[in-house]
């Protein structure tokens with residue numbers, strides 16, 4: 001990439017200013033006694049290893065194995081960063097400390113570029129206000145209602161749910177029909193699972209959460225689907241040294257300079273982010289207008305966006321959201337809820353390929369329950385009757401976390417407790433870690449979810465059985481909203497859509513595993529891409545982005 005001389009001069013000036021600021025800060029750092037790895041780059045420290053490891057999570061597992069639950073490492077210019085997977089430390093930061101730990105400020109402007117000032121970006125009182133307005137759309141009842149409306153639409157529509165007009169099939173059934181066509185037309189065809197699942201989950205999110213038809217499965221040229229599919233891999237996989245430098249140094253500048261930089265210094269990532277934001281804002285504007293009109297006519301729906309418009313109207317001028325904040329929520333929901341869920345479905349299918357006995361047992365359970373209940377469509381109660389499905393999902397969300405890191409920052413001086421002490425550089429045991437205001441902290445979702453004390457000595461093995469046996473999992477500290485995993489985060493920032501994601505994952509698995517048998521060419525090595533989220537990628541074909549070629553066959557009928 002060629003840089004203009006102004007960009008280079010600006011970069012040099014910023015570098016000098018930041019080096020000086022960090023030099024002062026480093027002298028004050030209280031993390032020096034914690035053990036950690038050597039830097040792998042003179043300027044970028046250990047970041048090049050952490051962000052570009054062979055596979056997302058692998059560096060985390062090595063740190064956990066060598067140092068335990070708390071690690072210090074150097075980021076840019078020797079600035080000290082804290083990495084944690086200790087259950088009590090994670091619990092403290094994600095849950096107990098509340099707003100004493102905020103979203104890392106180096107991530108905020110970046111996510112603002114894609115989603116604007118939505119719930120995932122704002123802080124403090126604004127964040128409380130956004131969550132209060134959004135929560136009604138994401139509660140247990142609403143998640144079930146909006147998704148059940150969809151699930152039932154493939155059969156008879158329940159009287160308490162709205163009809164879906166001309167749409168007859170839930171998206172996964174529609175996708176499965178297309179797969180049947182492909183495998184009938186071409187012997188030994190492989191299906192690139194993320195290509196299809198990403199479109200189907202976008203359609204599902206549109207219909208269930210927004211009452212909007214993206215038509216991504218029918219319309220291969222759909223602009224929004226093309227922009228958002230594989231977005232993280234396109235924008236973030238394998239970052240160059242320059243991208244890492246920019247991502248960590250620029251946010252240290254005063255906000256106006258950060259925004260000037262983002263507006264005038266060209267980058268592939270920012271071009272992608274800008275494109276996505278523009279497209280999603282167009283859809284959001286249309287939706288907010290439609291939903292507001294429907295509300296005025298007393299015809300408000302039960303989808304998340306309608307509930308959001310309704311809750312916002314009730315909140316009134318003081319407690320409500322401005323128009324740009326409402327628009328930002330739609331981009332937030334698409335970014336937060338689309339690829340994360342699509343990837344989780346893909347990883348679960350891959351584990352079913354790698355563990356054929358698990359696949360067979362799951363199919364047997366699905367078919368037995370469906371035969372026994374004999375219902376036209378799926379309901380939340382159908383899933384409740386499938387304990388093995390629940391175990392497979394929990395294990396998949398544990399083993400392949402949607403995000404492998406959650407980045408936080410101390411909003412004040414704090415002391416972080418540890419469940420298990422770690423050995424300091426002077427050989428003494430460290431039981432708690434004092435941090436100063438502004439300290440960046442990485443919570444390793446990948447490593448916490450593989451904690452052997454919590455999940456068993458075989459935590460690095462995919463084993464759904466652990467969720468069915470009493471005493472296999474020992475709760476060390478309450479951490480997350482679902483199955484005590486850190487996958488959906490925790491506390492005041494926990495994922496708003498986790499119930500929705502679980503219902504969606506359940507639906508896709510039931511429909512797909514009932515109908516198809518899945519296998520993968522053993523020669524194809526699938527890696528967890530490191531792109532904030534973890535898209536499946538093929539070793540040696542990283543440049544092609546998200547891929548998961550599966551051998552899909554019709555499953556033999558039940559005896």
Ligand code: HEM
Nearest residue numbers: 119120336337340341344402488489490493495496497501
């Ligand atoms: C398997 C799928 C998913 C995973 C693994 C996932 C994971 C996460 C994580 C780790 C966070 C950040 C938690 C933190 O910072 O402490 C988050 C936040 C969020 N997620 Fe999800 N998510 C998923 C699906 C969804 C869905 C389907 C939706 C919406 C329909 C959604 C909406 C959100 C929102 C709005 C936030 C921001 C919450 C806030 O900042 O207050 N997510 N998610």
